[in-house]
Every structure is written in structure tokens, then in C-alpha cells.
Amino acid sequence: MNQVQSAIKSAHSVLTQKQKKDGHWVFELEADATIPAEFILLEHFLDRIDEDVEQRMGVYLRRIQGKHGGWPLYHDGAFDISASVKAYFALKAIGDDVDAPHMRRAREAILAHGGAERANVFTRFQMAIFGEVPWRATPVMPIELVLMPRAGFFSIWNMSYWSRTVVTPLLVVRAVEAQAVNPRNISIQELFVTPPEKIRDWNHGPFRSVWGRLFTGIDKVIRPIEPFMPAKLRKKAIQAALDFIEPRLSDGGLGAIYPAMANVVMMYRALGVSDDDPRARQAWQALLDLIVTHGAESYCQPCVSPVWDTALTGLAMVEASTGSRPTAPEATRDMLGKTAAWLRERQILDIKGDWAMNTKARPGGWAFQYDNDYYPDVDDTAVVGMLLHREDPKANKEAIARAREWIIGMQSSNGGWGAFDVDNNLDALNHIPFADHGALLDPPTADVSARCISFLSQLALPEDRDVIDRGVAYLLQEQEKDGSWFGRWGTNYIYGTWSVLCALNAAGLDHDHPAISRAVTWLESVQREDGGWGEDCATFEGAPPGRYHESLPSQTAWATLALMAAGRKDSPAVARGIASLVAAQGEDGEWQEKPFNAVGFPKVFYLRYHGYRQFFPLMALSRYRNLAASNSGKVEYGF
Template identity: 60%
Template sequence: MPAEYVLLEHYLDRIEPELEDKIGVYLRGIQGDYETNPGGWPLFHGGKFDMSASVKAYFALKCIGDDVNAPHMVKAREVILAHGGAARTNVFTRIQLALFGAVPWEACPVMPVELVLMPDWFPITMRKVSYWSRTVMTPLLVLMANKPLARNPRNIRIDELFVVPPEHVTDWIRGPYKSPWGHFFKYLDMLLRRVERFFPKSSRARAIEKAQAFIKERLNGDDGLGAIYPAMANTVMMYDMLGYAPEHPDFAIAWASVRKLLVVKDDRAYCQPCFSPVWDTGLAGHALAEAGAPIGAACDWLLERQVLDVVGDWATNTPGTRPGGWAFQYNNPHYPDVDDTAVVGMLLHRAGDAKYAEAISRAREWIVGMQSTNGAWGAFDINNDRQYLNHIPFADHGALLDPPTEDVTARCISFLAQLGNAEDKAAISRGVAYLRKTQMPDGSWFGRW
């Protein structure tokens, strides 16, 4: 995220040298120098080398002004090239590189913005992907339809990170093509690449208008679209590309939401992906309860943040279910999740105060309404498990969907079991049956969250 923020500043030509210098300190400080990551950047502290993170970090440091012959830049470049070069970055990174003119748009899968117009019966729609994919992709599809070029005032390029010059790369679109779905979607991408330029201008304009309406409805003040950095940053770039002035209310609030995620210290700075105080407070509250410490203040704080009046995207597949959840991403009312709701609900129940009874009841009602048909629970949506979508070239990051998982299911069962309501027996039994079916041979269960 810190590297992406620097690139965003250079995309917009809104460069703050002092801030970028501090981000540079942070990026150099987390550069790998160990066996599984000898010079690149990981996705998490101490993790193995990640190509996409490393290319973005190198690009950001070069934008900041680091000399390409400095030891840390040489080391990063060597490990990137040793792993195949920047052509082997993931789709989201290649789109970012295309926006800077560092790779041709042929490096990116075709994802027509007209997808936002597709009806529910269509195999690929924005309603069939996860909440985070939906919020990230909607402004991104508008960008991809228009293919703008970053201002990039210092004209920074990263040609040195490619084993083969980008204009000569012929195998950009790769994926899990061992399956029939994979082969099908690869050929579909080839077809769309040929015919996209013939799409009616009227339908493209209508799609861009609908995408903007979706974003505006969920713009969410200075907490941002989806309350996650990638969606916010894409929204800022979209507004810029559409010609919105920086002082336009929508552009200004989108930019403010991005800036809100910055953590600036005396000697370094970084950008967070989101805020998560509900989850943190819920877990800390359980720890305090175990230790016999007071939890009333934490419970009161959480009570005020229950989403009771916003019917979010989740309602599409559970009509009639009233909202009653909590959101992991702070102040994200369109996208609460059952995981946080179960943890907070259990904490409020442990508190034993009658003033929490209605909140617990609404949380229970919402969680029961969010159970998928296989008896399990996904985090943000019901039945978000159309696995064929994981085989489209765009989905190489492996996080397009929000399928039901064992860890989330276990927490929902724990909440319902703790309440002990007789009417929840069927829901609990279905959940337990799912867990029995998905236990691994070694006795463990898969956990995503």
C-alpha cells in the first residue's frame, strides 16, 4: 500500500516530497534480506519474495528519487529479474503499469465495463464476485475502458525490470488453464480483445454512467468506497480521468478517504489498507472478559456501530432479512460481515446486560439470514461461490470470490450455540454438517480469515 500510494501521487501529479521521503524510509526498512526473499518485498513482514509487491516498491522508490545503482535498488532489481521480471506481476499490478505506460494494455485481460449492465442470469456479473472485488473493480473497469495515462511528471520508467522488453512479451495472459474453464476463458479473452472496439458507444456510456452511480451511492464520506484502499484509489483515478476538478465534492471526498489511511511519524510513513477497530475491540473485549476485567465501555462503543438501517449489497440473495451486522472495515455500512458480527455478538452476550438484548437479537437474525445453501457462511455474501469465475484471466490473484469457509462458519455456529435459542437448532445442525464434511484427513480445517 505505501508503494501504491506513491504511485497514485505520481499518477495525479500531487507529489509531496517530504511525505514520500518518509514512505521511502519505510519501504527500504521492510525490504527483504533473508533466504526466501533476498532483496525483494513480501506481502507481509518476514514473508517470501513477492513479484508484484517488489515491482511496485522498486517503482515507488525510483519515483521518490532513489538511484537505480544504489545497493538496495540493485539487489531488488536482481531478484526481480531472477524471478522472470516485471512481466510476471499479477493482473492488478499490470493494470497499474499500463496506466503508467510501462506495459501495453495487451498485458491486461479484457474486462469490459459493460459487465455492470449484465442481468443476474448472465454468468459474469458484478453481483457474482465478492464485495471487495466489486468495489475495486467498478472504478477500475471505467479506467480500463478509457485507458488514461498517468501524468508521471518525472517520466519515471522501469524498463530495466523486464527480461524481455514489454512490447515483445507474447504470453501476458496466463492462468489456471489446466481446467476446461481456464481454456474457455482464455479464448474468450482473445475474442473480446478483437471485438471490444466494436461495442456500441451508447452501451459503453450507459455502463460508465451506471458504474459512477454505484460508486456515488457507496462513496461513504471520508471512510471511502468499500472502506478499503484499492477501491478508494481507483475511485480517485476514475474521477480524475472523467475530468472532475480536484475541488469537486466527490473527487475531494474520495481523495480525503485515501489520505485518511496514511500513518505519518517523525521519521517514516506508510499507508494502511483499511481500519479495523471493530474486530480489534471485539477480540480485545473477549480477552478482557477472560481476565475478569470490565468490558462495558468496549461493549457500549461497539453497540453504537451496529449497522441497522443500511440494506447493503448482501441483501440481494436474502430478501426480507433485516440488517444487523458489524463491519470489519471501519464505517463501512454497505458491507458488514458475519465474522465480526459473531465475535461482537458473543461479547455483548457475555456482558450479560439487558441493554444489549435487541442488538444481539438483530445480530442473530442477520447471521441466520446470511447462511448459504450448503449450510456454511461466507464473510460478506451468501452463496458467493461460483468457482468458474476463479478461472478468468483477471482472477489470477485468487481472491475474486467470497465462498463459505470453515473458520467463518465455526464462529457463526459458536455465536448461535452460545445464545442457545431453540429455533436456531436447524441452522446450527446444517453448519455442523458442513464442518464434518470438510474436515481434512489430518483432523484440521481450512481457514481463510
């Protein structure tokens, strides 16, 4: 146990040093090649080229090129046609010679996989903006859709928050058929197997259902009609789009996510708005704030994650400072007092965002980012609520009460919780030609639902029992045949199983419940020989759940936390997992982890939270130490 305590002390010290003066934490959030590539192309769209930034992003893009010649969607991943086309396009734009070895390898790989014509819808929009493909290469998405009420099948109000904010400015860009300035006249025609002007059918599938074929047929019917839409109606629709977008603009940008933010910048330029206009300046600055630089490299984050990072780090620090051998308890309490104050200031109490369409609950949530008040995040709110309750339930009483009220109001009719909306589950929309990424919606998921159950169970209010029970019933229905749970917002089955086992424990299910026993058996079956656990993003694409060729700190922490929540603190599997974490820690108190550990859209967009490798191992080690010293040996909290 002395080694465990030493590891806790070192990890605690690292996080202490990383806390900001005002009490919060924020770590880098990294995606794949597409975001920095799109930023470079955006600069060329606008002719606002920052040569220094672009060259540093070029260094980053060259470094992450895969051995297959193209670019993957996550560390050590398979070739992805869309990411590869964008990365090649961006590198050519900043001046890379097409005959350079890395460009030649990329081009050969792209052509071998069917050429740029096989790229996804968002990439085809990018190419249309630069005149590389005709606009008919993009699905029909009339701007008039924004005029459609929620009762309309194709209404933007039936889409998820991220889809709504990404699509609305993009519809304007498409309506006016915006064209990039492209000052260097960069073209990528060499990436096409068939010349774009000769391609008749761009909606080539694969179609996931009969719905897909039906909507493709509708696309073909509407396409010749769209140019004849009345000019007054189109003008009204563009104004309606602006009326939606502009109240939601902030220093964090529209929706505080890169695609929506970039589309707003392009929209304003396409509408002739000056770059000096306050709206355009604010939208552009929000993008610049996403850039991260390390020496000769830069990349653009998809968004920032301060609230999420702060809540999770705070929970790890609370765990480290409790028990019979706490780590710097007084100093930690002072730190967390500042953290709680910082979080309370950011609770959204007076803005009814898009989520209010389907609930009468008062505002009370937290957004994921610094500034995104229209779109509080259910997952963040539950985790912040748990932290505030553990930090000081009396001082944080009002904030916890409003969070509880909002979380209860956000429960969907099937008992689960989505990330941002209630009952956002019109699945047929995922089969329209525009939605080839299959993530247009925000239905309930096991991991988010588990967090809400954990929060409400931690509060232990009798009047919440029905809400909790309906949530538990949803989780039990979602269990996979092998005993695991799908993670959705984290990688992947280990993440989902950890989330749910914590919730079931907090909700009071017996540790011998069949669902818990099956989950434990599965977790133990995928433990690696070195005692750790590993899983990468390939499991979102059909790879065996819970398996990888190396153990990872975040995955090992999740698995051990899950087993401890299931009452197996004394099992050999937990002991081996803890030993693996201790052995993997560096002399500087940090753990290292290159593989991505989360997902935006499965098979399309993945994420690497740089803080996961540090605060989750600290949480697991501290929990293990505390349980070993506890009389009951039971995990008391839902996380």
C-alpha cells in the first residue's frame, strides 16, 4: 500500500500544479487531422492566411500521417478517405510539393480507396466551396428547412444540438453557393478517379436501410425544383437562419464546437458581412482561441472542455484527500473551495436553451465549454453536481438543487438521458443523404444515463426513487449480450461498463445481481496479462470489445473503478489492475497515453482528452486505498 500512497501523492501534486488560479482545470482536447486541415482551408477560403500558424499545423499533419499513406481518425487507426482528402488538400494549400514522398504516398492511398469522390458529405461540401466538385455533389438541403416547424419531419428542431448548429449556417453557405477566395488557386483534381463533372450520382451509399433509398429518391425529385424556390421565400429563410444563429453567438462561438463556428465565419463572408463587423470578429476570434501550439507544431481543437475537466479532476482530488491516509487534505479543501466557486459562477440559471422544447424544467445545467449557455450538457451537469455535493453540500445547496431539478426534467420517456435534448430520437433522420455520418440525433445513451442515476442516487432523496428506478430499468435493457455496455461518449465498452456499474451500485442494486455479475465476468475476461486494460476506437467499428494491444492508464482506471463499484475490491483482478497503474506511472507523477479515449461520432470523429490519463488513475488509486481502510469496504458514491 505504500507504493499506492506514493503514486497518489505524486499524481495529486501534478494536478495541484495544473490548477488555474481561479480554481478550474482545463486540458487539451485533440481530434484527428480534419480539424487543423479545415482551419487551414478556412484561412484560404477567406484569404486570411497566417503563414506561421499554417506551417506549424503542417508539421503536425505530417507527423500524424499513417503508415498506410493516409490519415486515420485516431492514433494508429485505419486509413480514412475523408480525413486524408482534407489533410492532403490543406498541405497542398500551404505549399507542400505534390511530388514530395509524403504527398505522393497520400495521393496513392486516396486513389487506391476510390478517390476523393468517395469522401463523406462534409468533405464534399468543403470541395464544392473550393470549386473542386459541382454543388450537385452535395445533398439537397434547401435553406427553407429552417422555416419548418418542429412538427415537420425534416425540421432542424428534430436534430441534435450539434447538428442544428452545424447545419443552419451551412444551409446559408449552400443557398448562396459560396466560393472560396483561394488566393493560391489550389486544386486537388489529381485525387479523383473519375473527373467530378462526369459523375452523375454522388449519393452512392452505402444505404443503411430502406429509409436511405427513399430519401435518396426524394433528393433526386427536389433537386431540379430547388433553383425555382421563390426569391422572397429564400430571403425569408436566410433571415430566419440568422435569427436562430445570432442570439446563440458568444465568445465561445455558435455551439462552441468547431464545425458550427467555422460555418458561421463562412456564412458571414458569403453574405457580404465585413470581417470588421463585431459578429464576424467574434466568430473568428472564437476559432483562434482553439489553437494549441507546442514548439514547432500547432493544431486546432474541436472545442474546449474546462467544465468537464474541472469536475472530473475535482472528484479525483476529493477522493485523494479523503480516507485514513489523505493527501494534503487541508490544501485540497482550499483548492476545491475555489473550484466550487468557479463552477457555481458558470451554472446556467436564466437562459432557456433549445433543450426547453421538450421539458418545463427550469435552467440549472452546465455547458461543457467556457461559454455555451444555450446548450448545457446533461453529462457535465451530473458530474458537477456530484462534485459539489461531495465538496460541501451545504455551501453548494442551491446549485445542487437546481442541477437536480434540471436533470430530472431532462429524462427521456424511455427512462434514459441524452446529452443535450429530451427524446431526440427520430431515427429515420439518420438516413437522409446529408447524414452519412449517422449521428444527426441525440438519443439516450447508457453512459450519460448512468451519470444521472449516480448523481440522483448520491443525493438520496426519497422523492427521486421513481426517476432512478426508471433509469435503472433503461440501463438493464441496454446491456450487451457479453455483459458489457456500449460507451458512446467514451472508448468504449470498458467506459460504458464502468459508468453503468457505478450507477447500479449507487442505486442500490445487489452486487450479486445477474447484470452486475455478467459485467464483472466480462471485465475480468478482457484484462490483459500485465494486469491492465486497453481498448481503442476500433471497437466503435466492429473490433472485439474491450481489447487492445497495450494497457492504457485511463482504461485500467475505469475497469478497476468498475470492479470496485461492483463489490470486488479484494479480487485478484483489482489488485493486478492497481499494480499495473503504479508500475506505469512515470517518475514525474504522470501517466502517458497516445491512443484516443473518446468519440464525437462513431466511425467519423474521435477525441483524445489529454487529462484522462492523469485524473482517472488518481481516482482509481485513491478509491482503492480508501476502500482498503474502510470498515464497510463499500463504494459510497456513484462515480
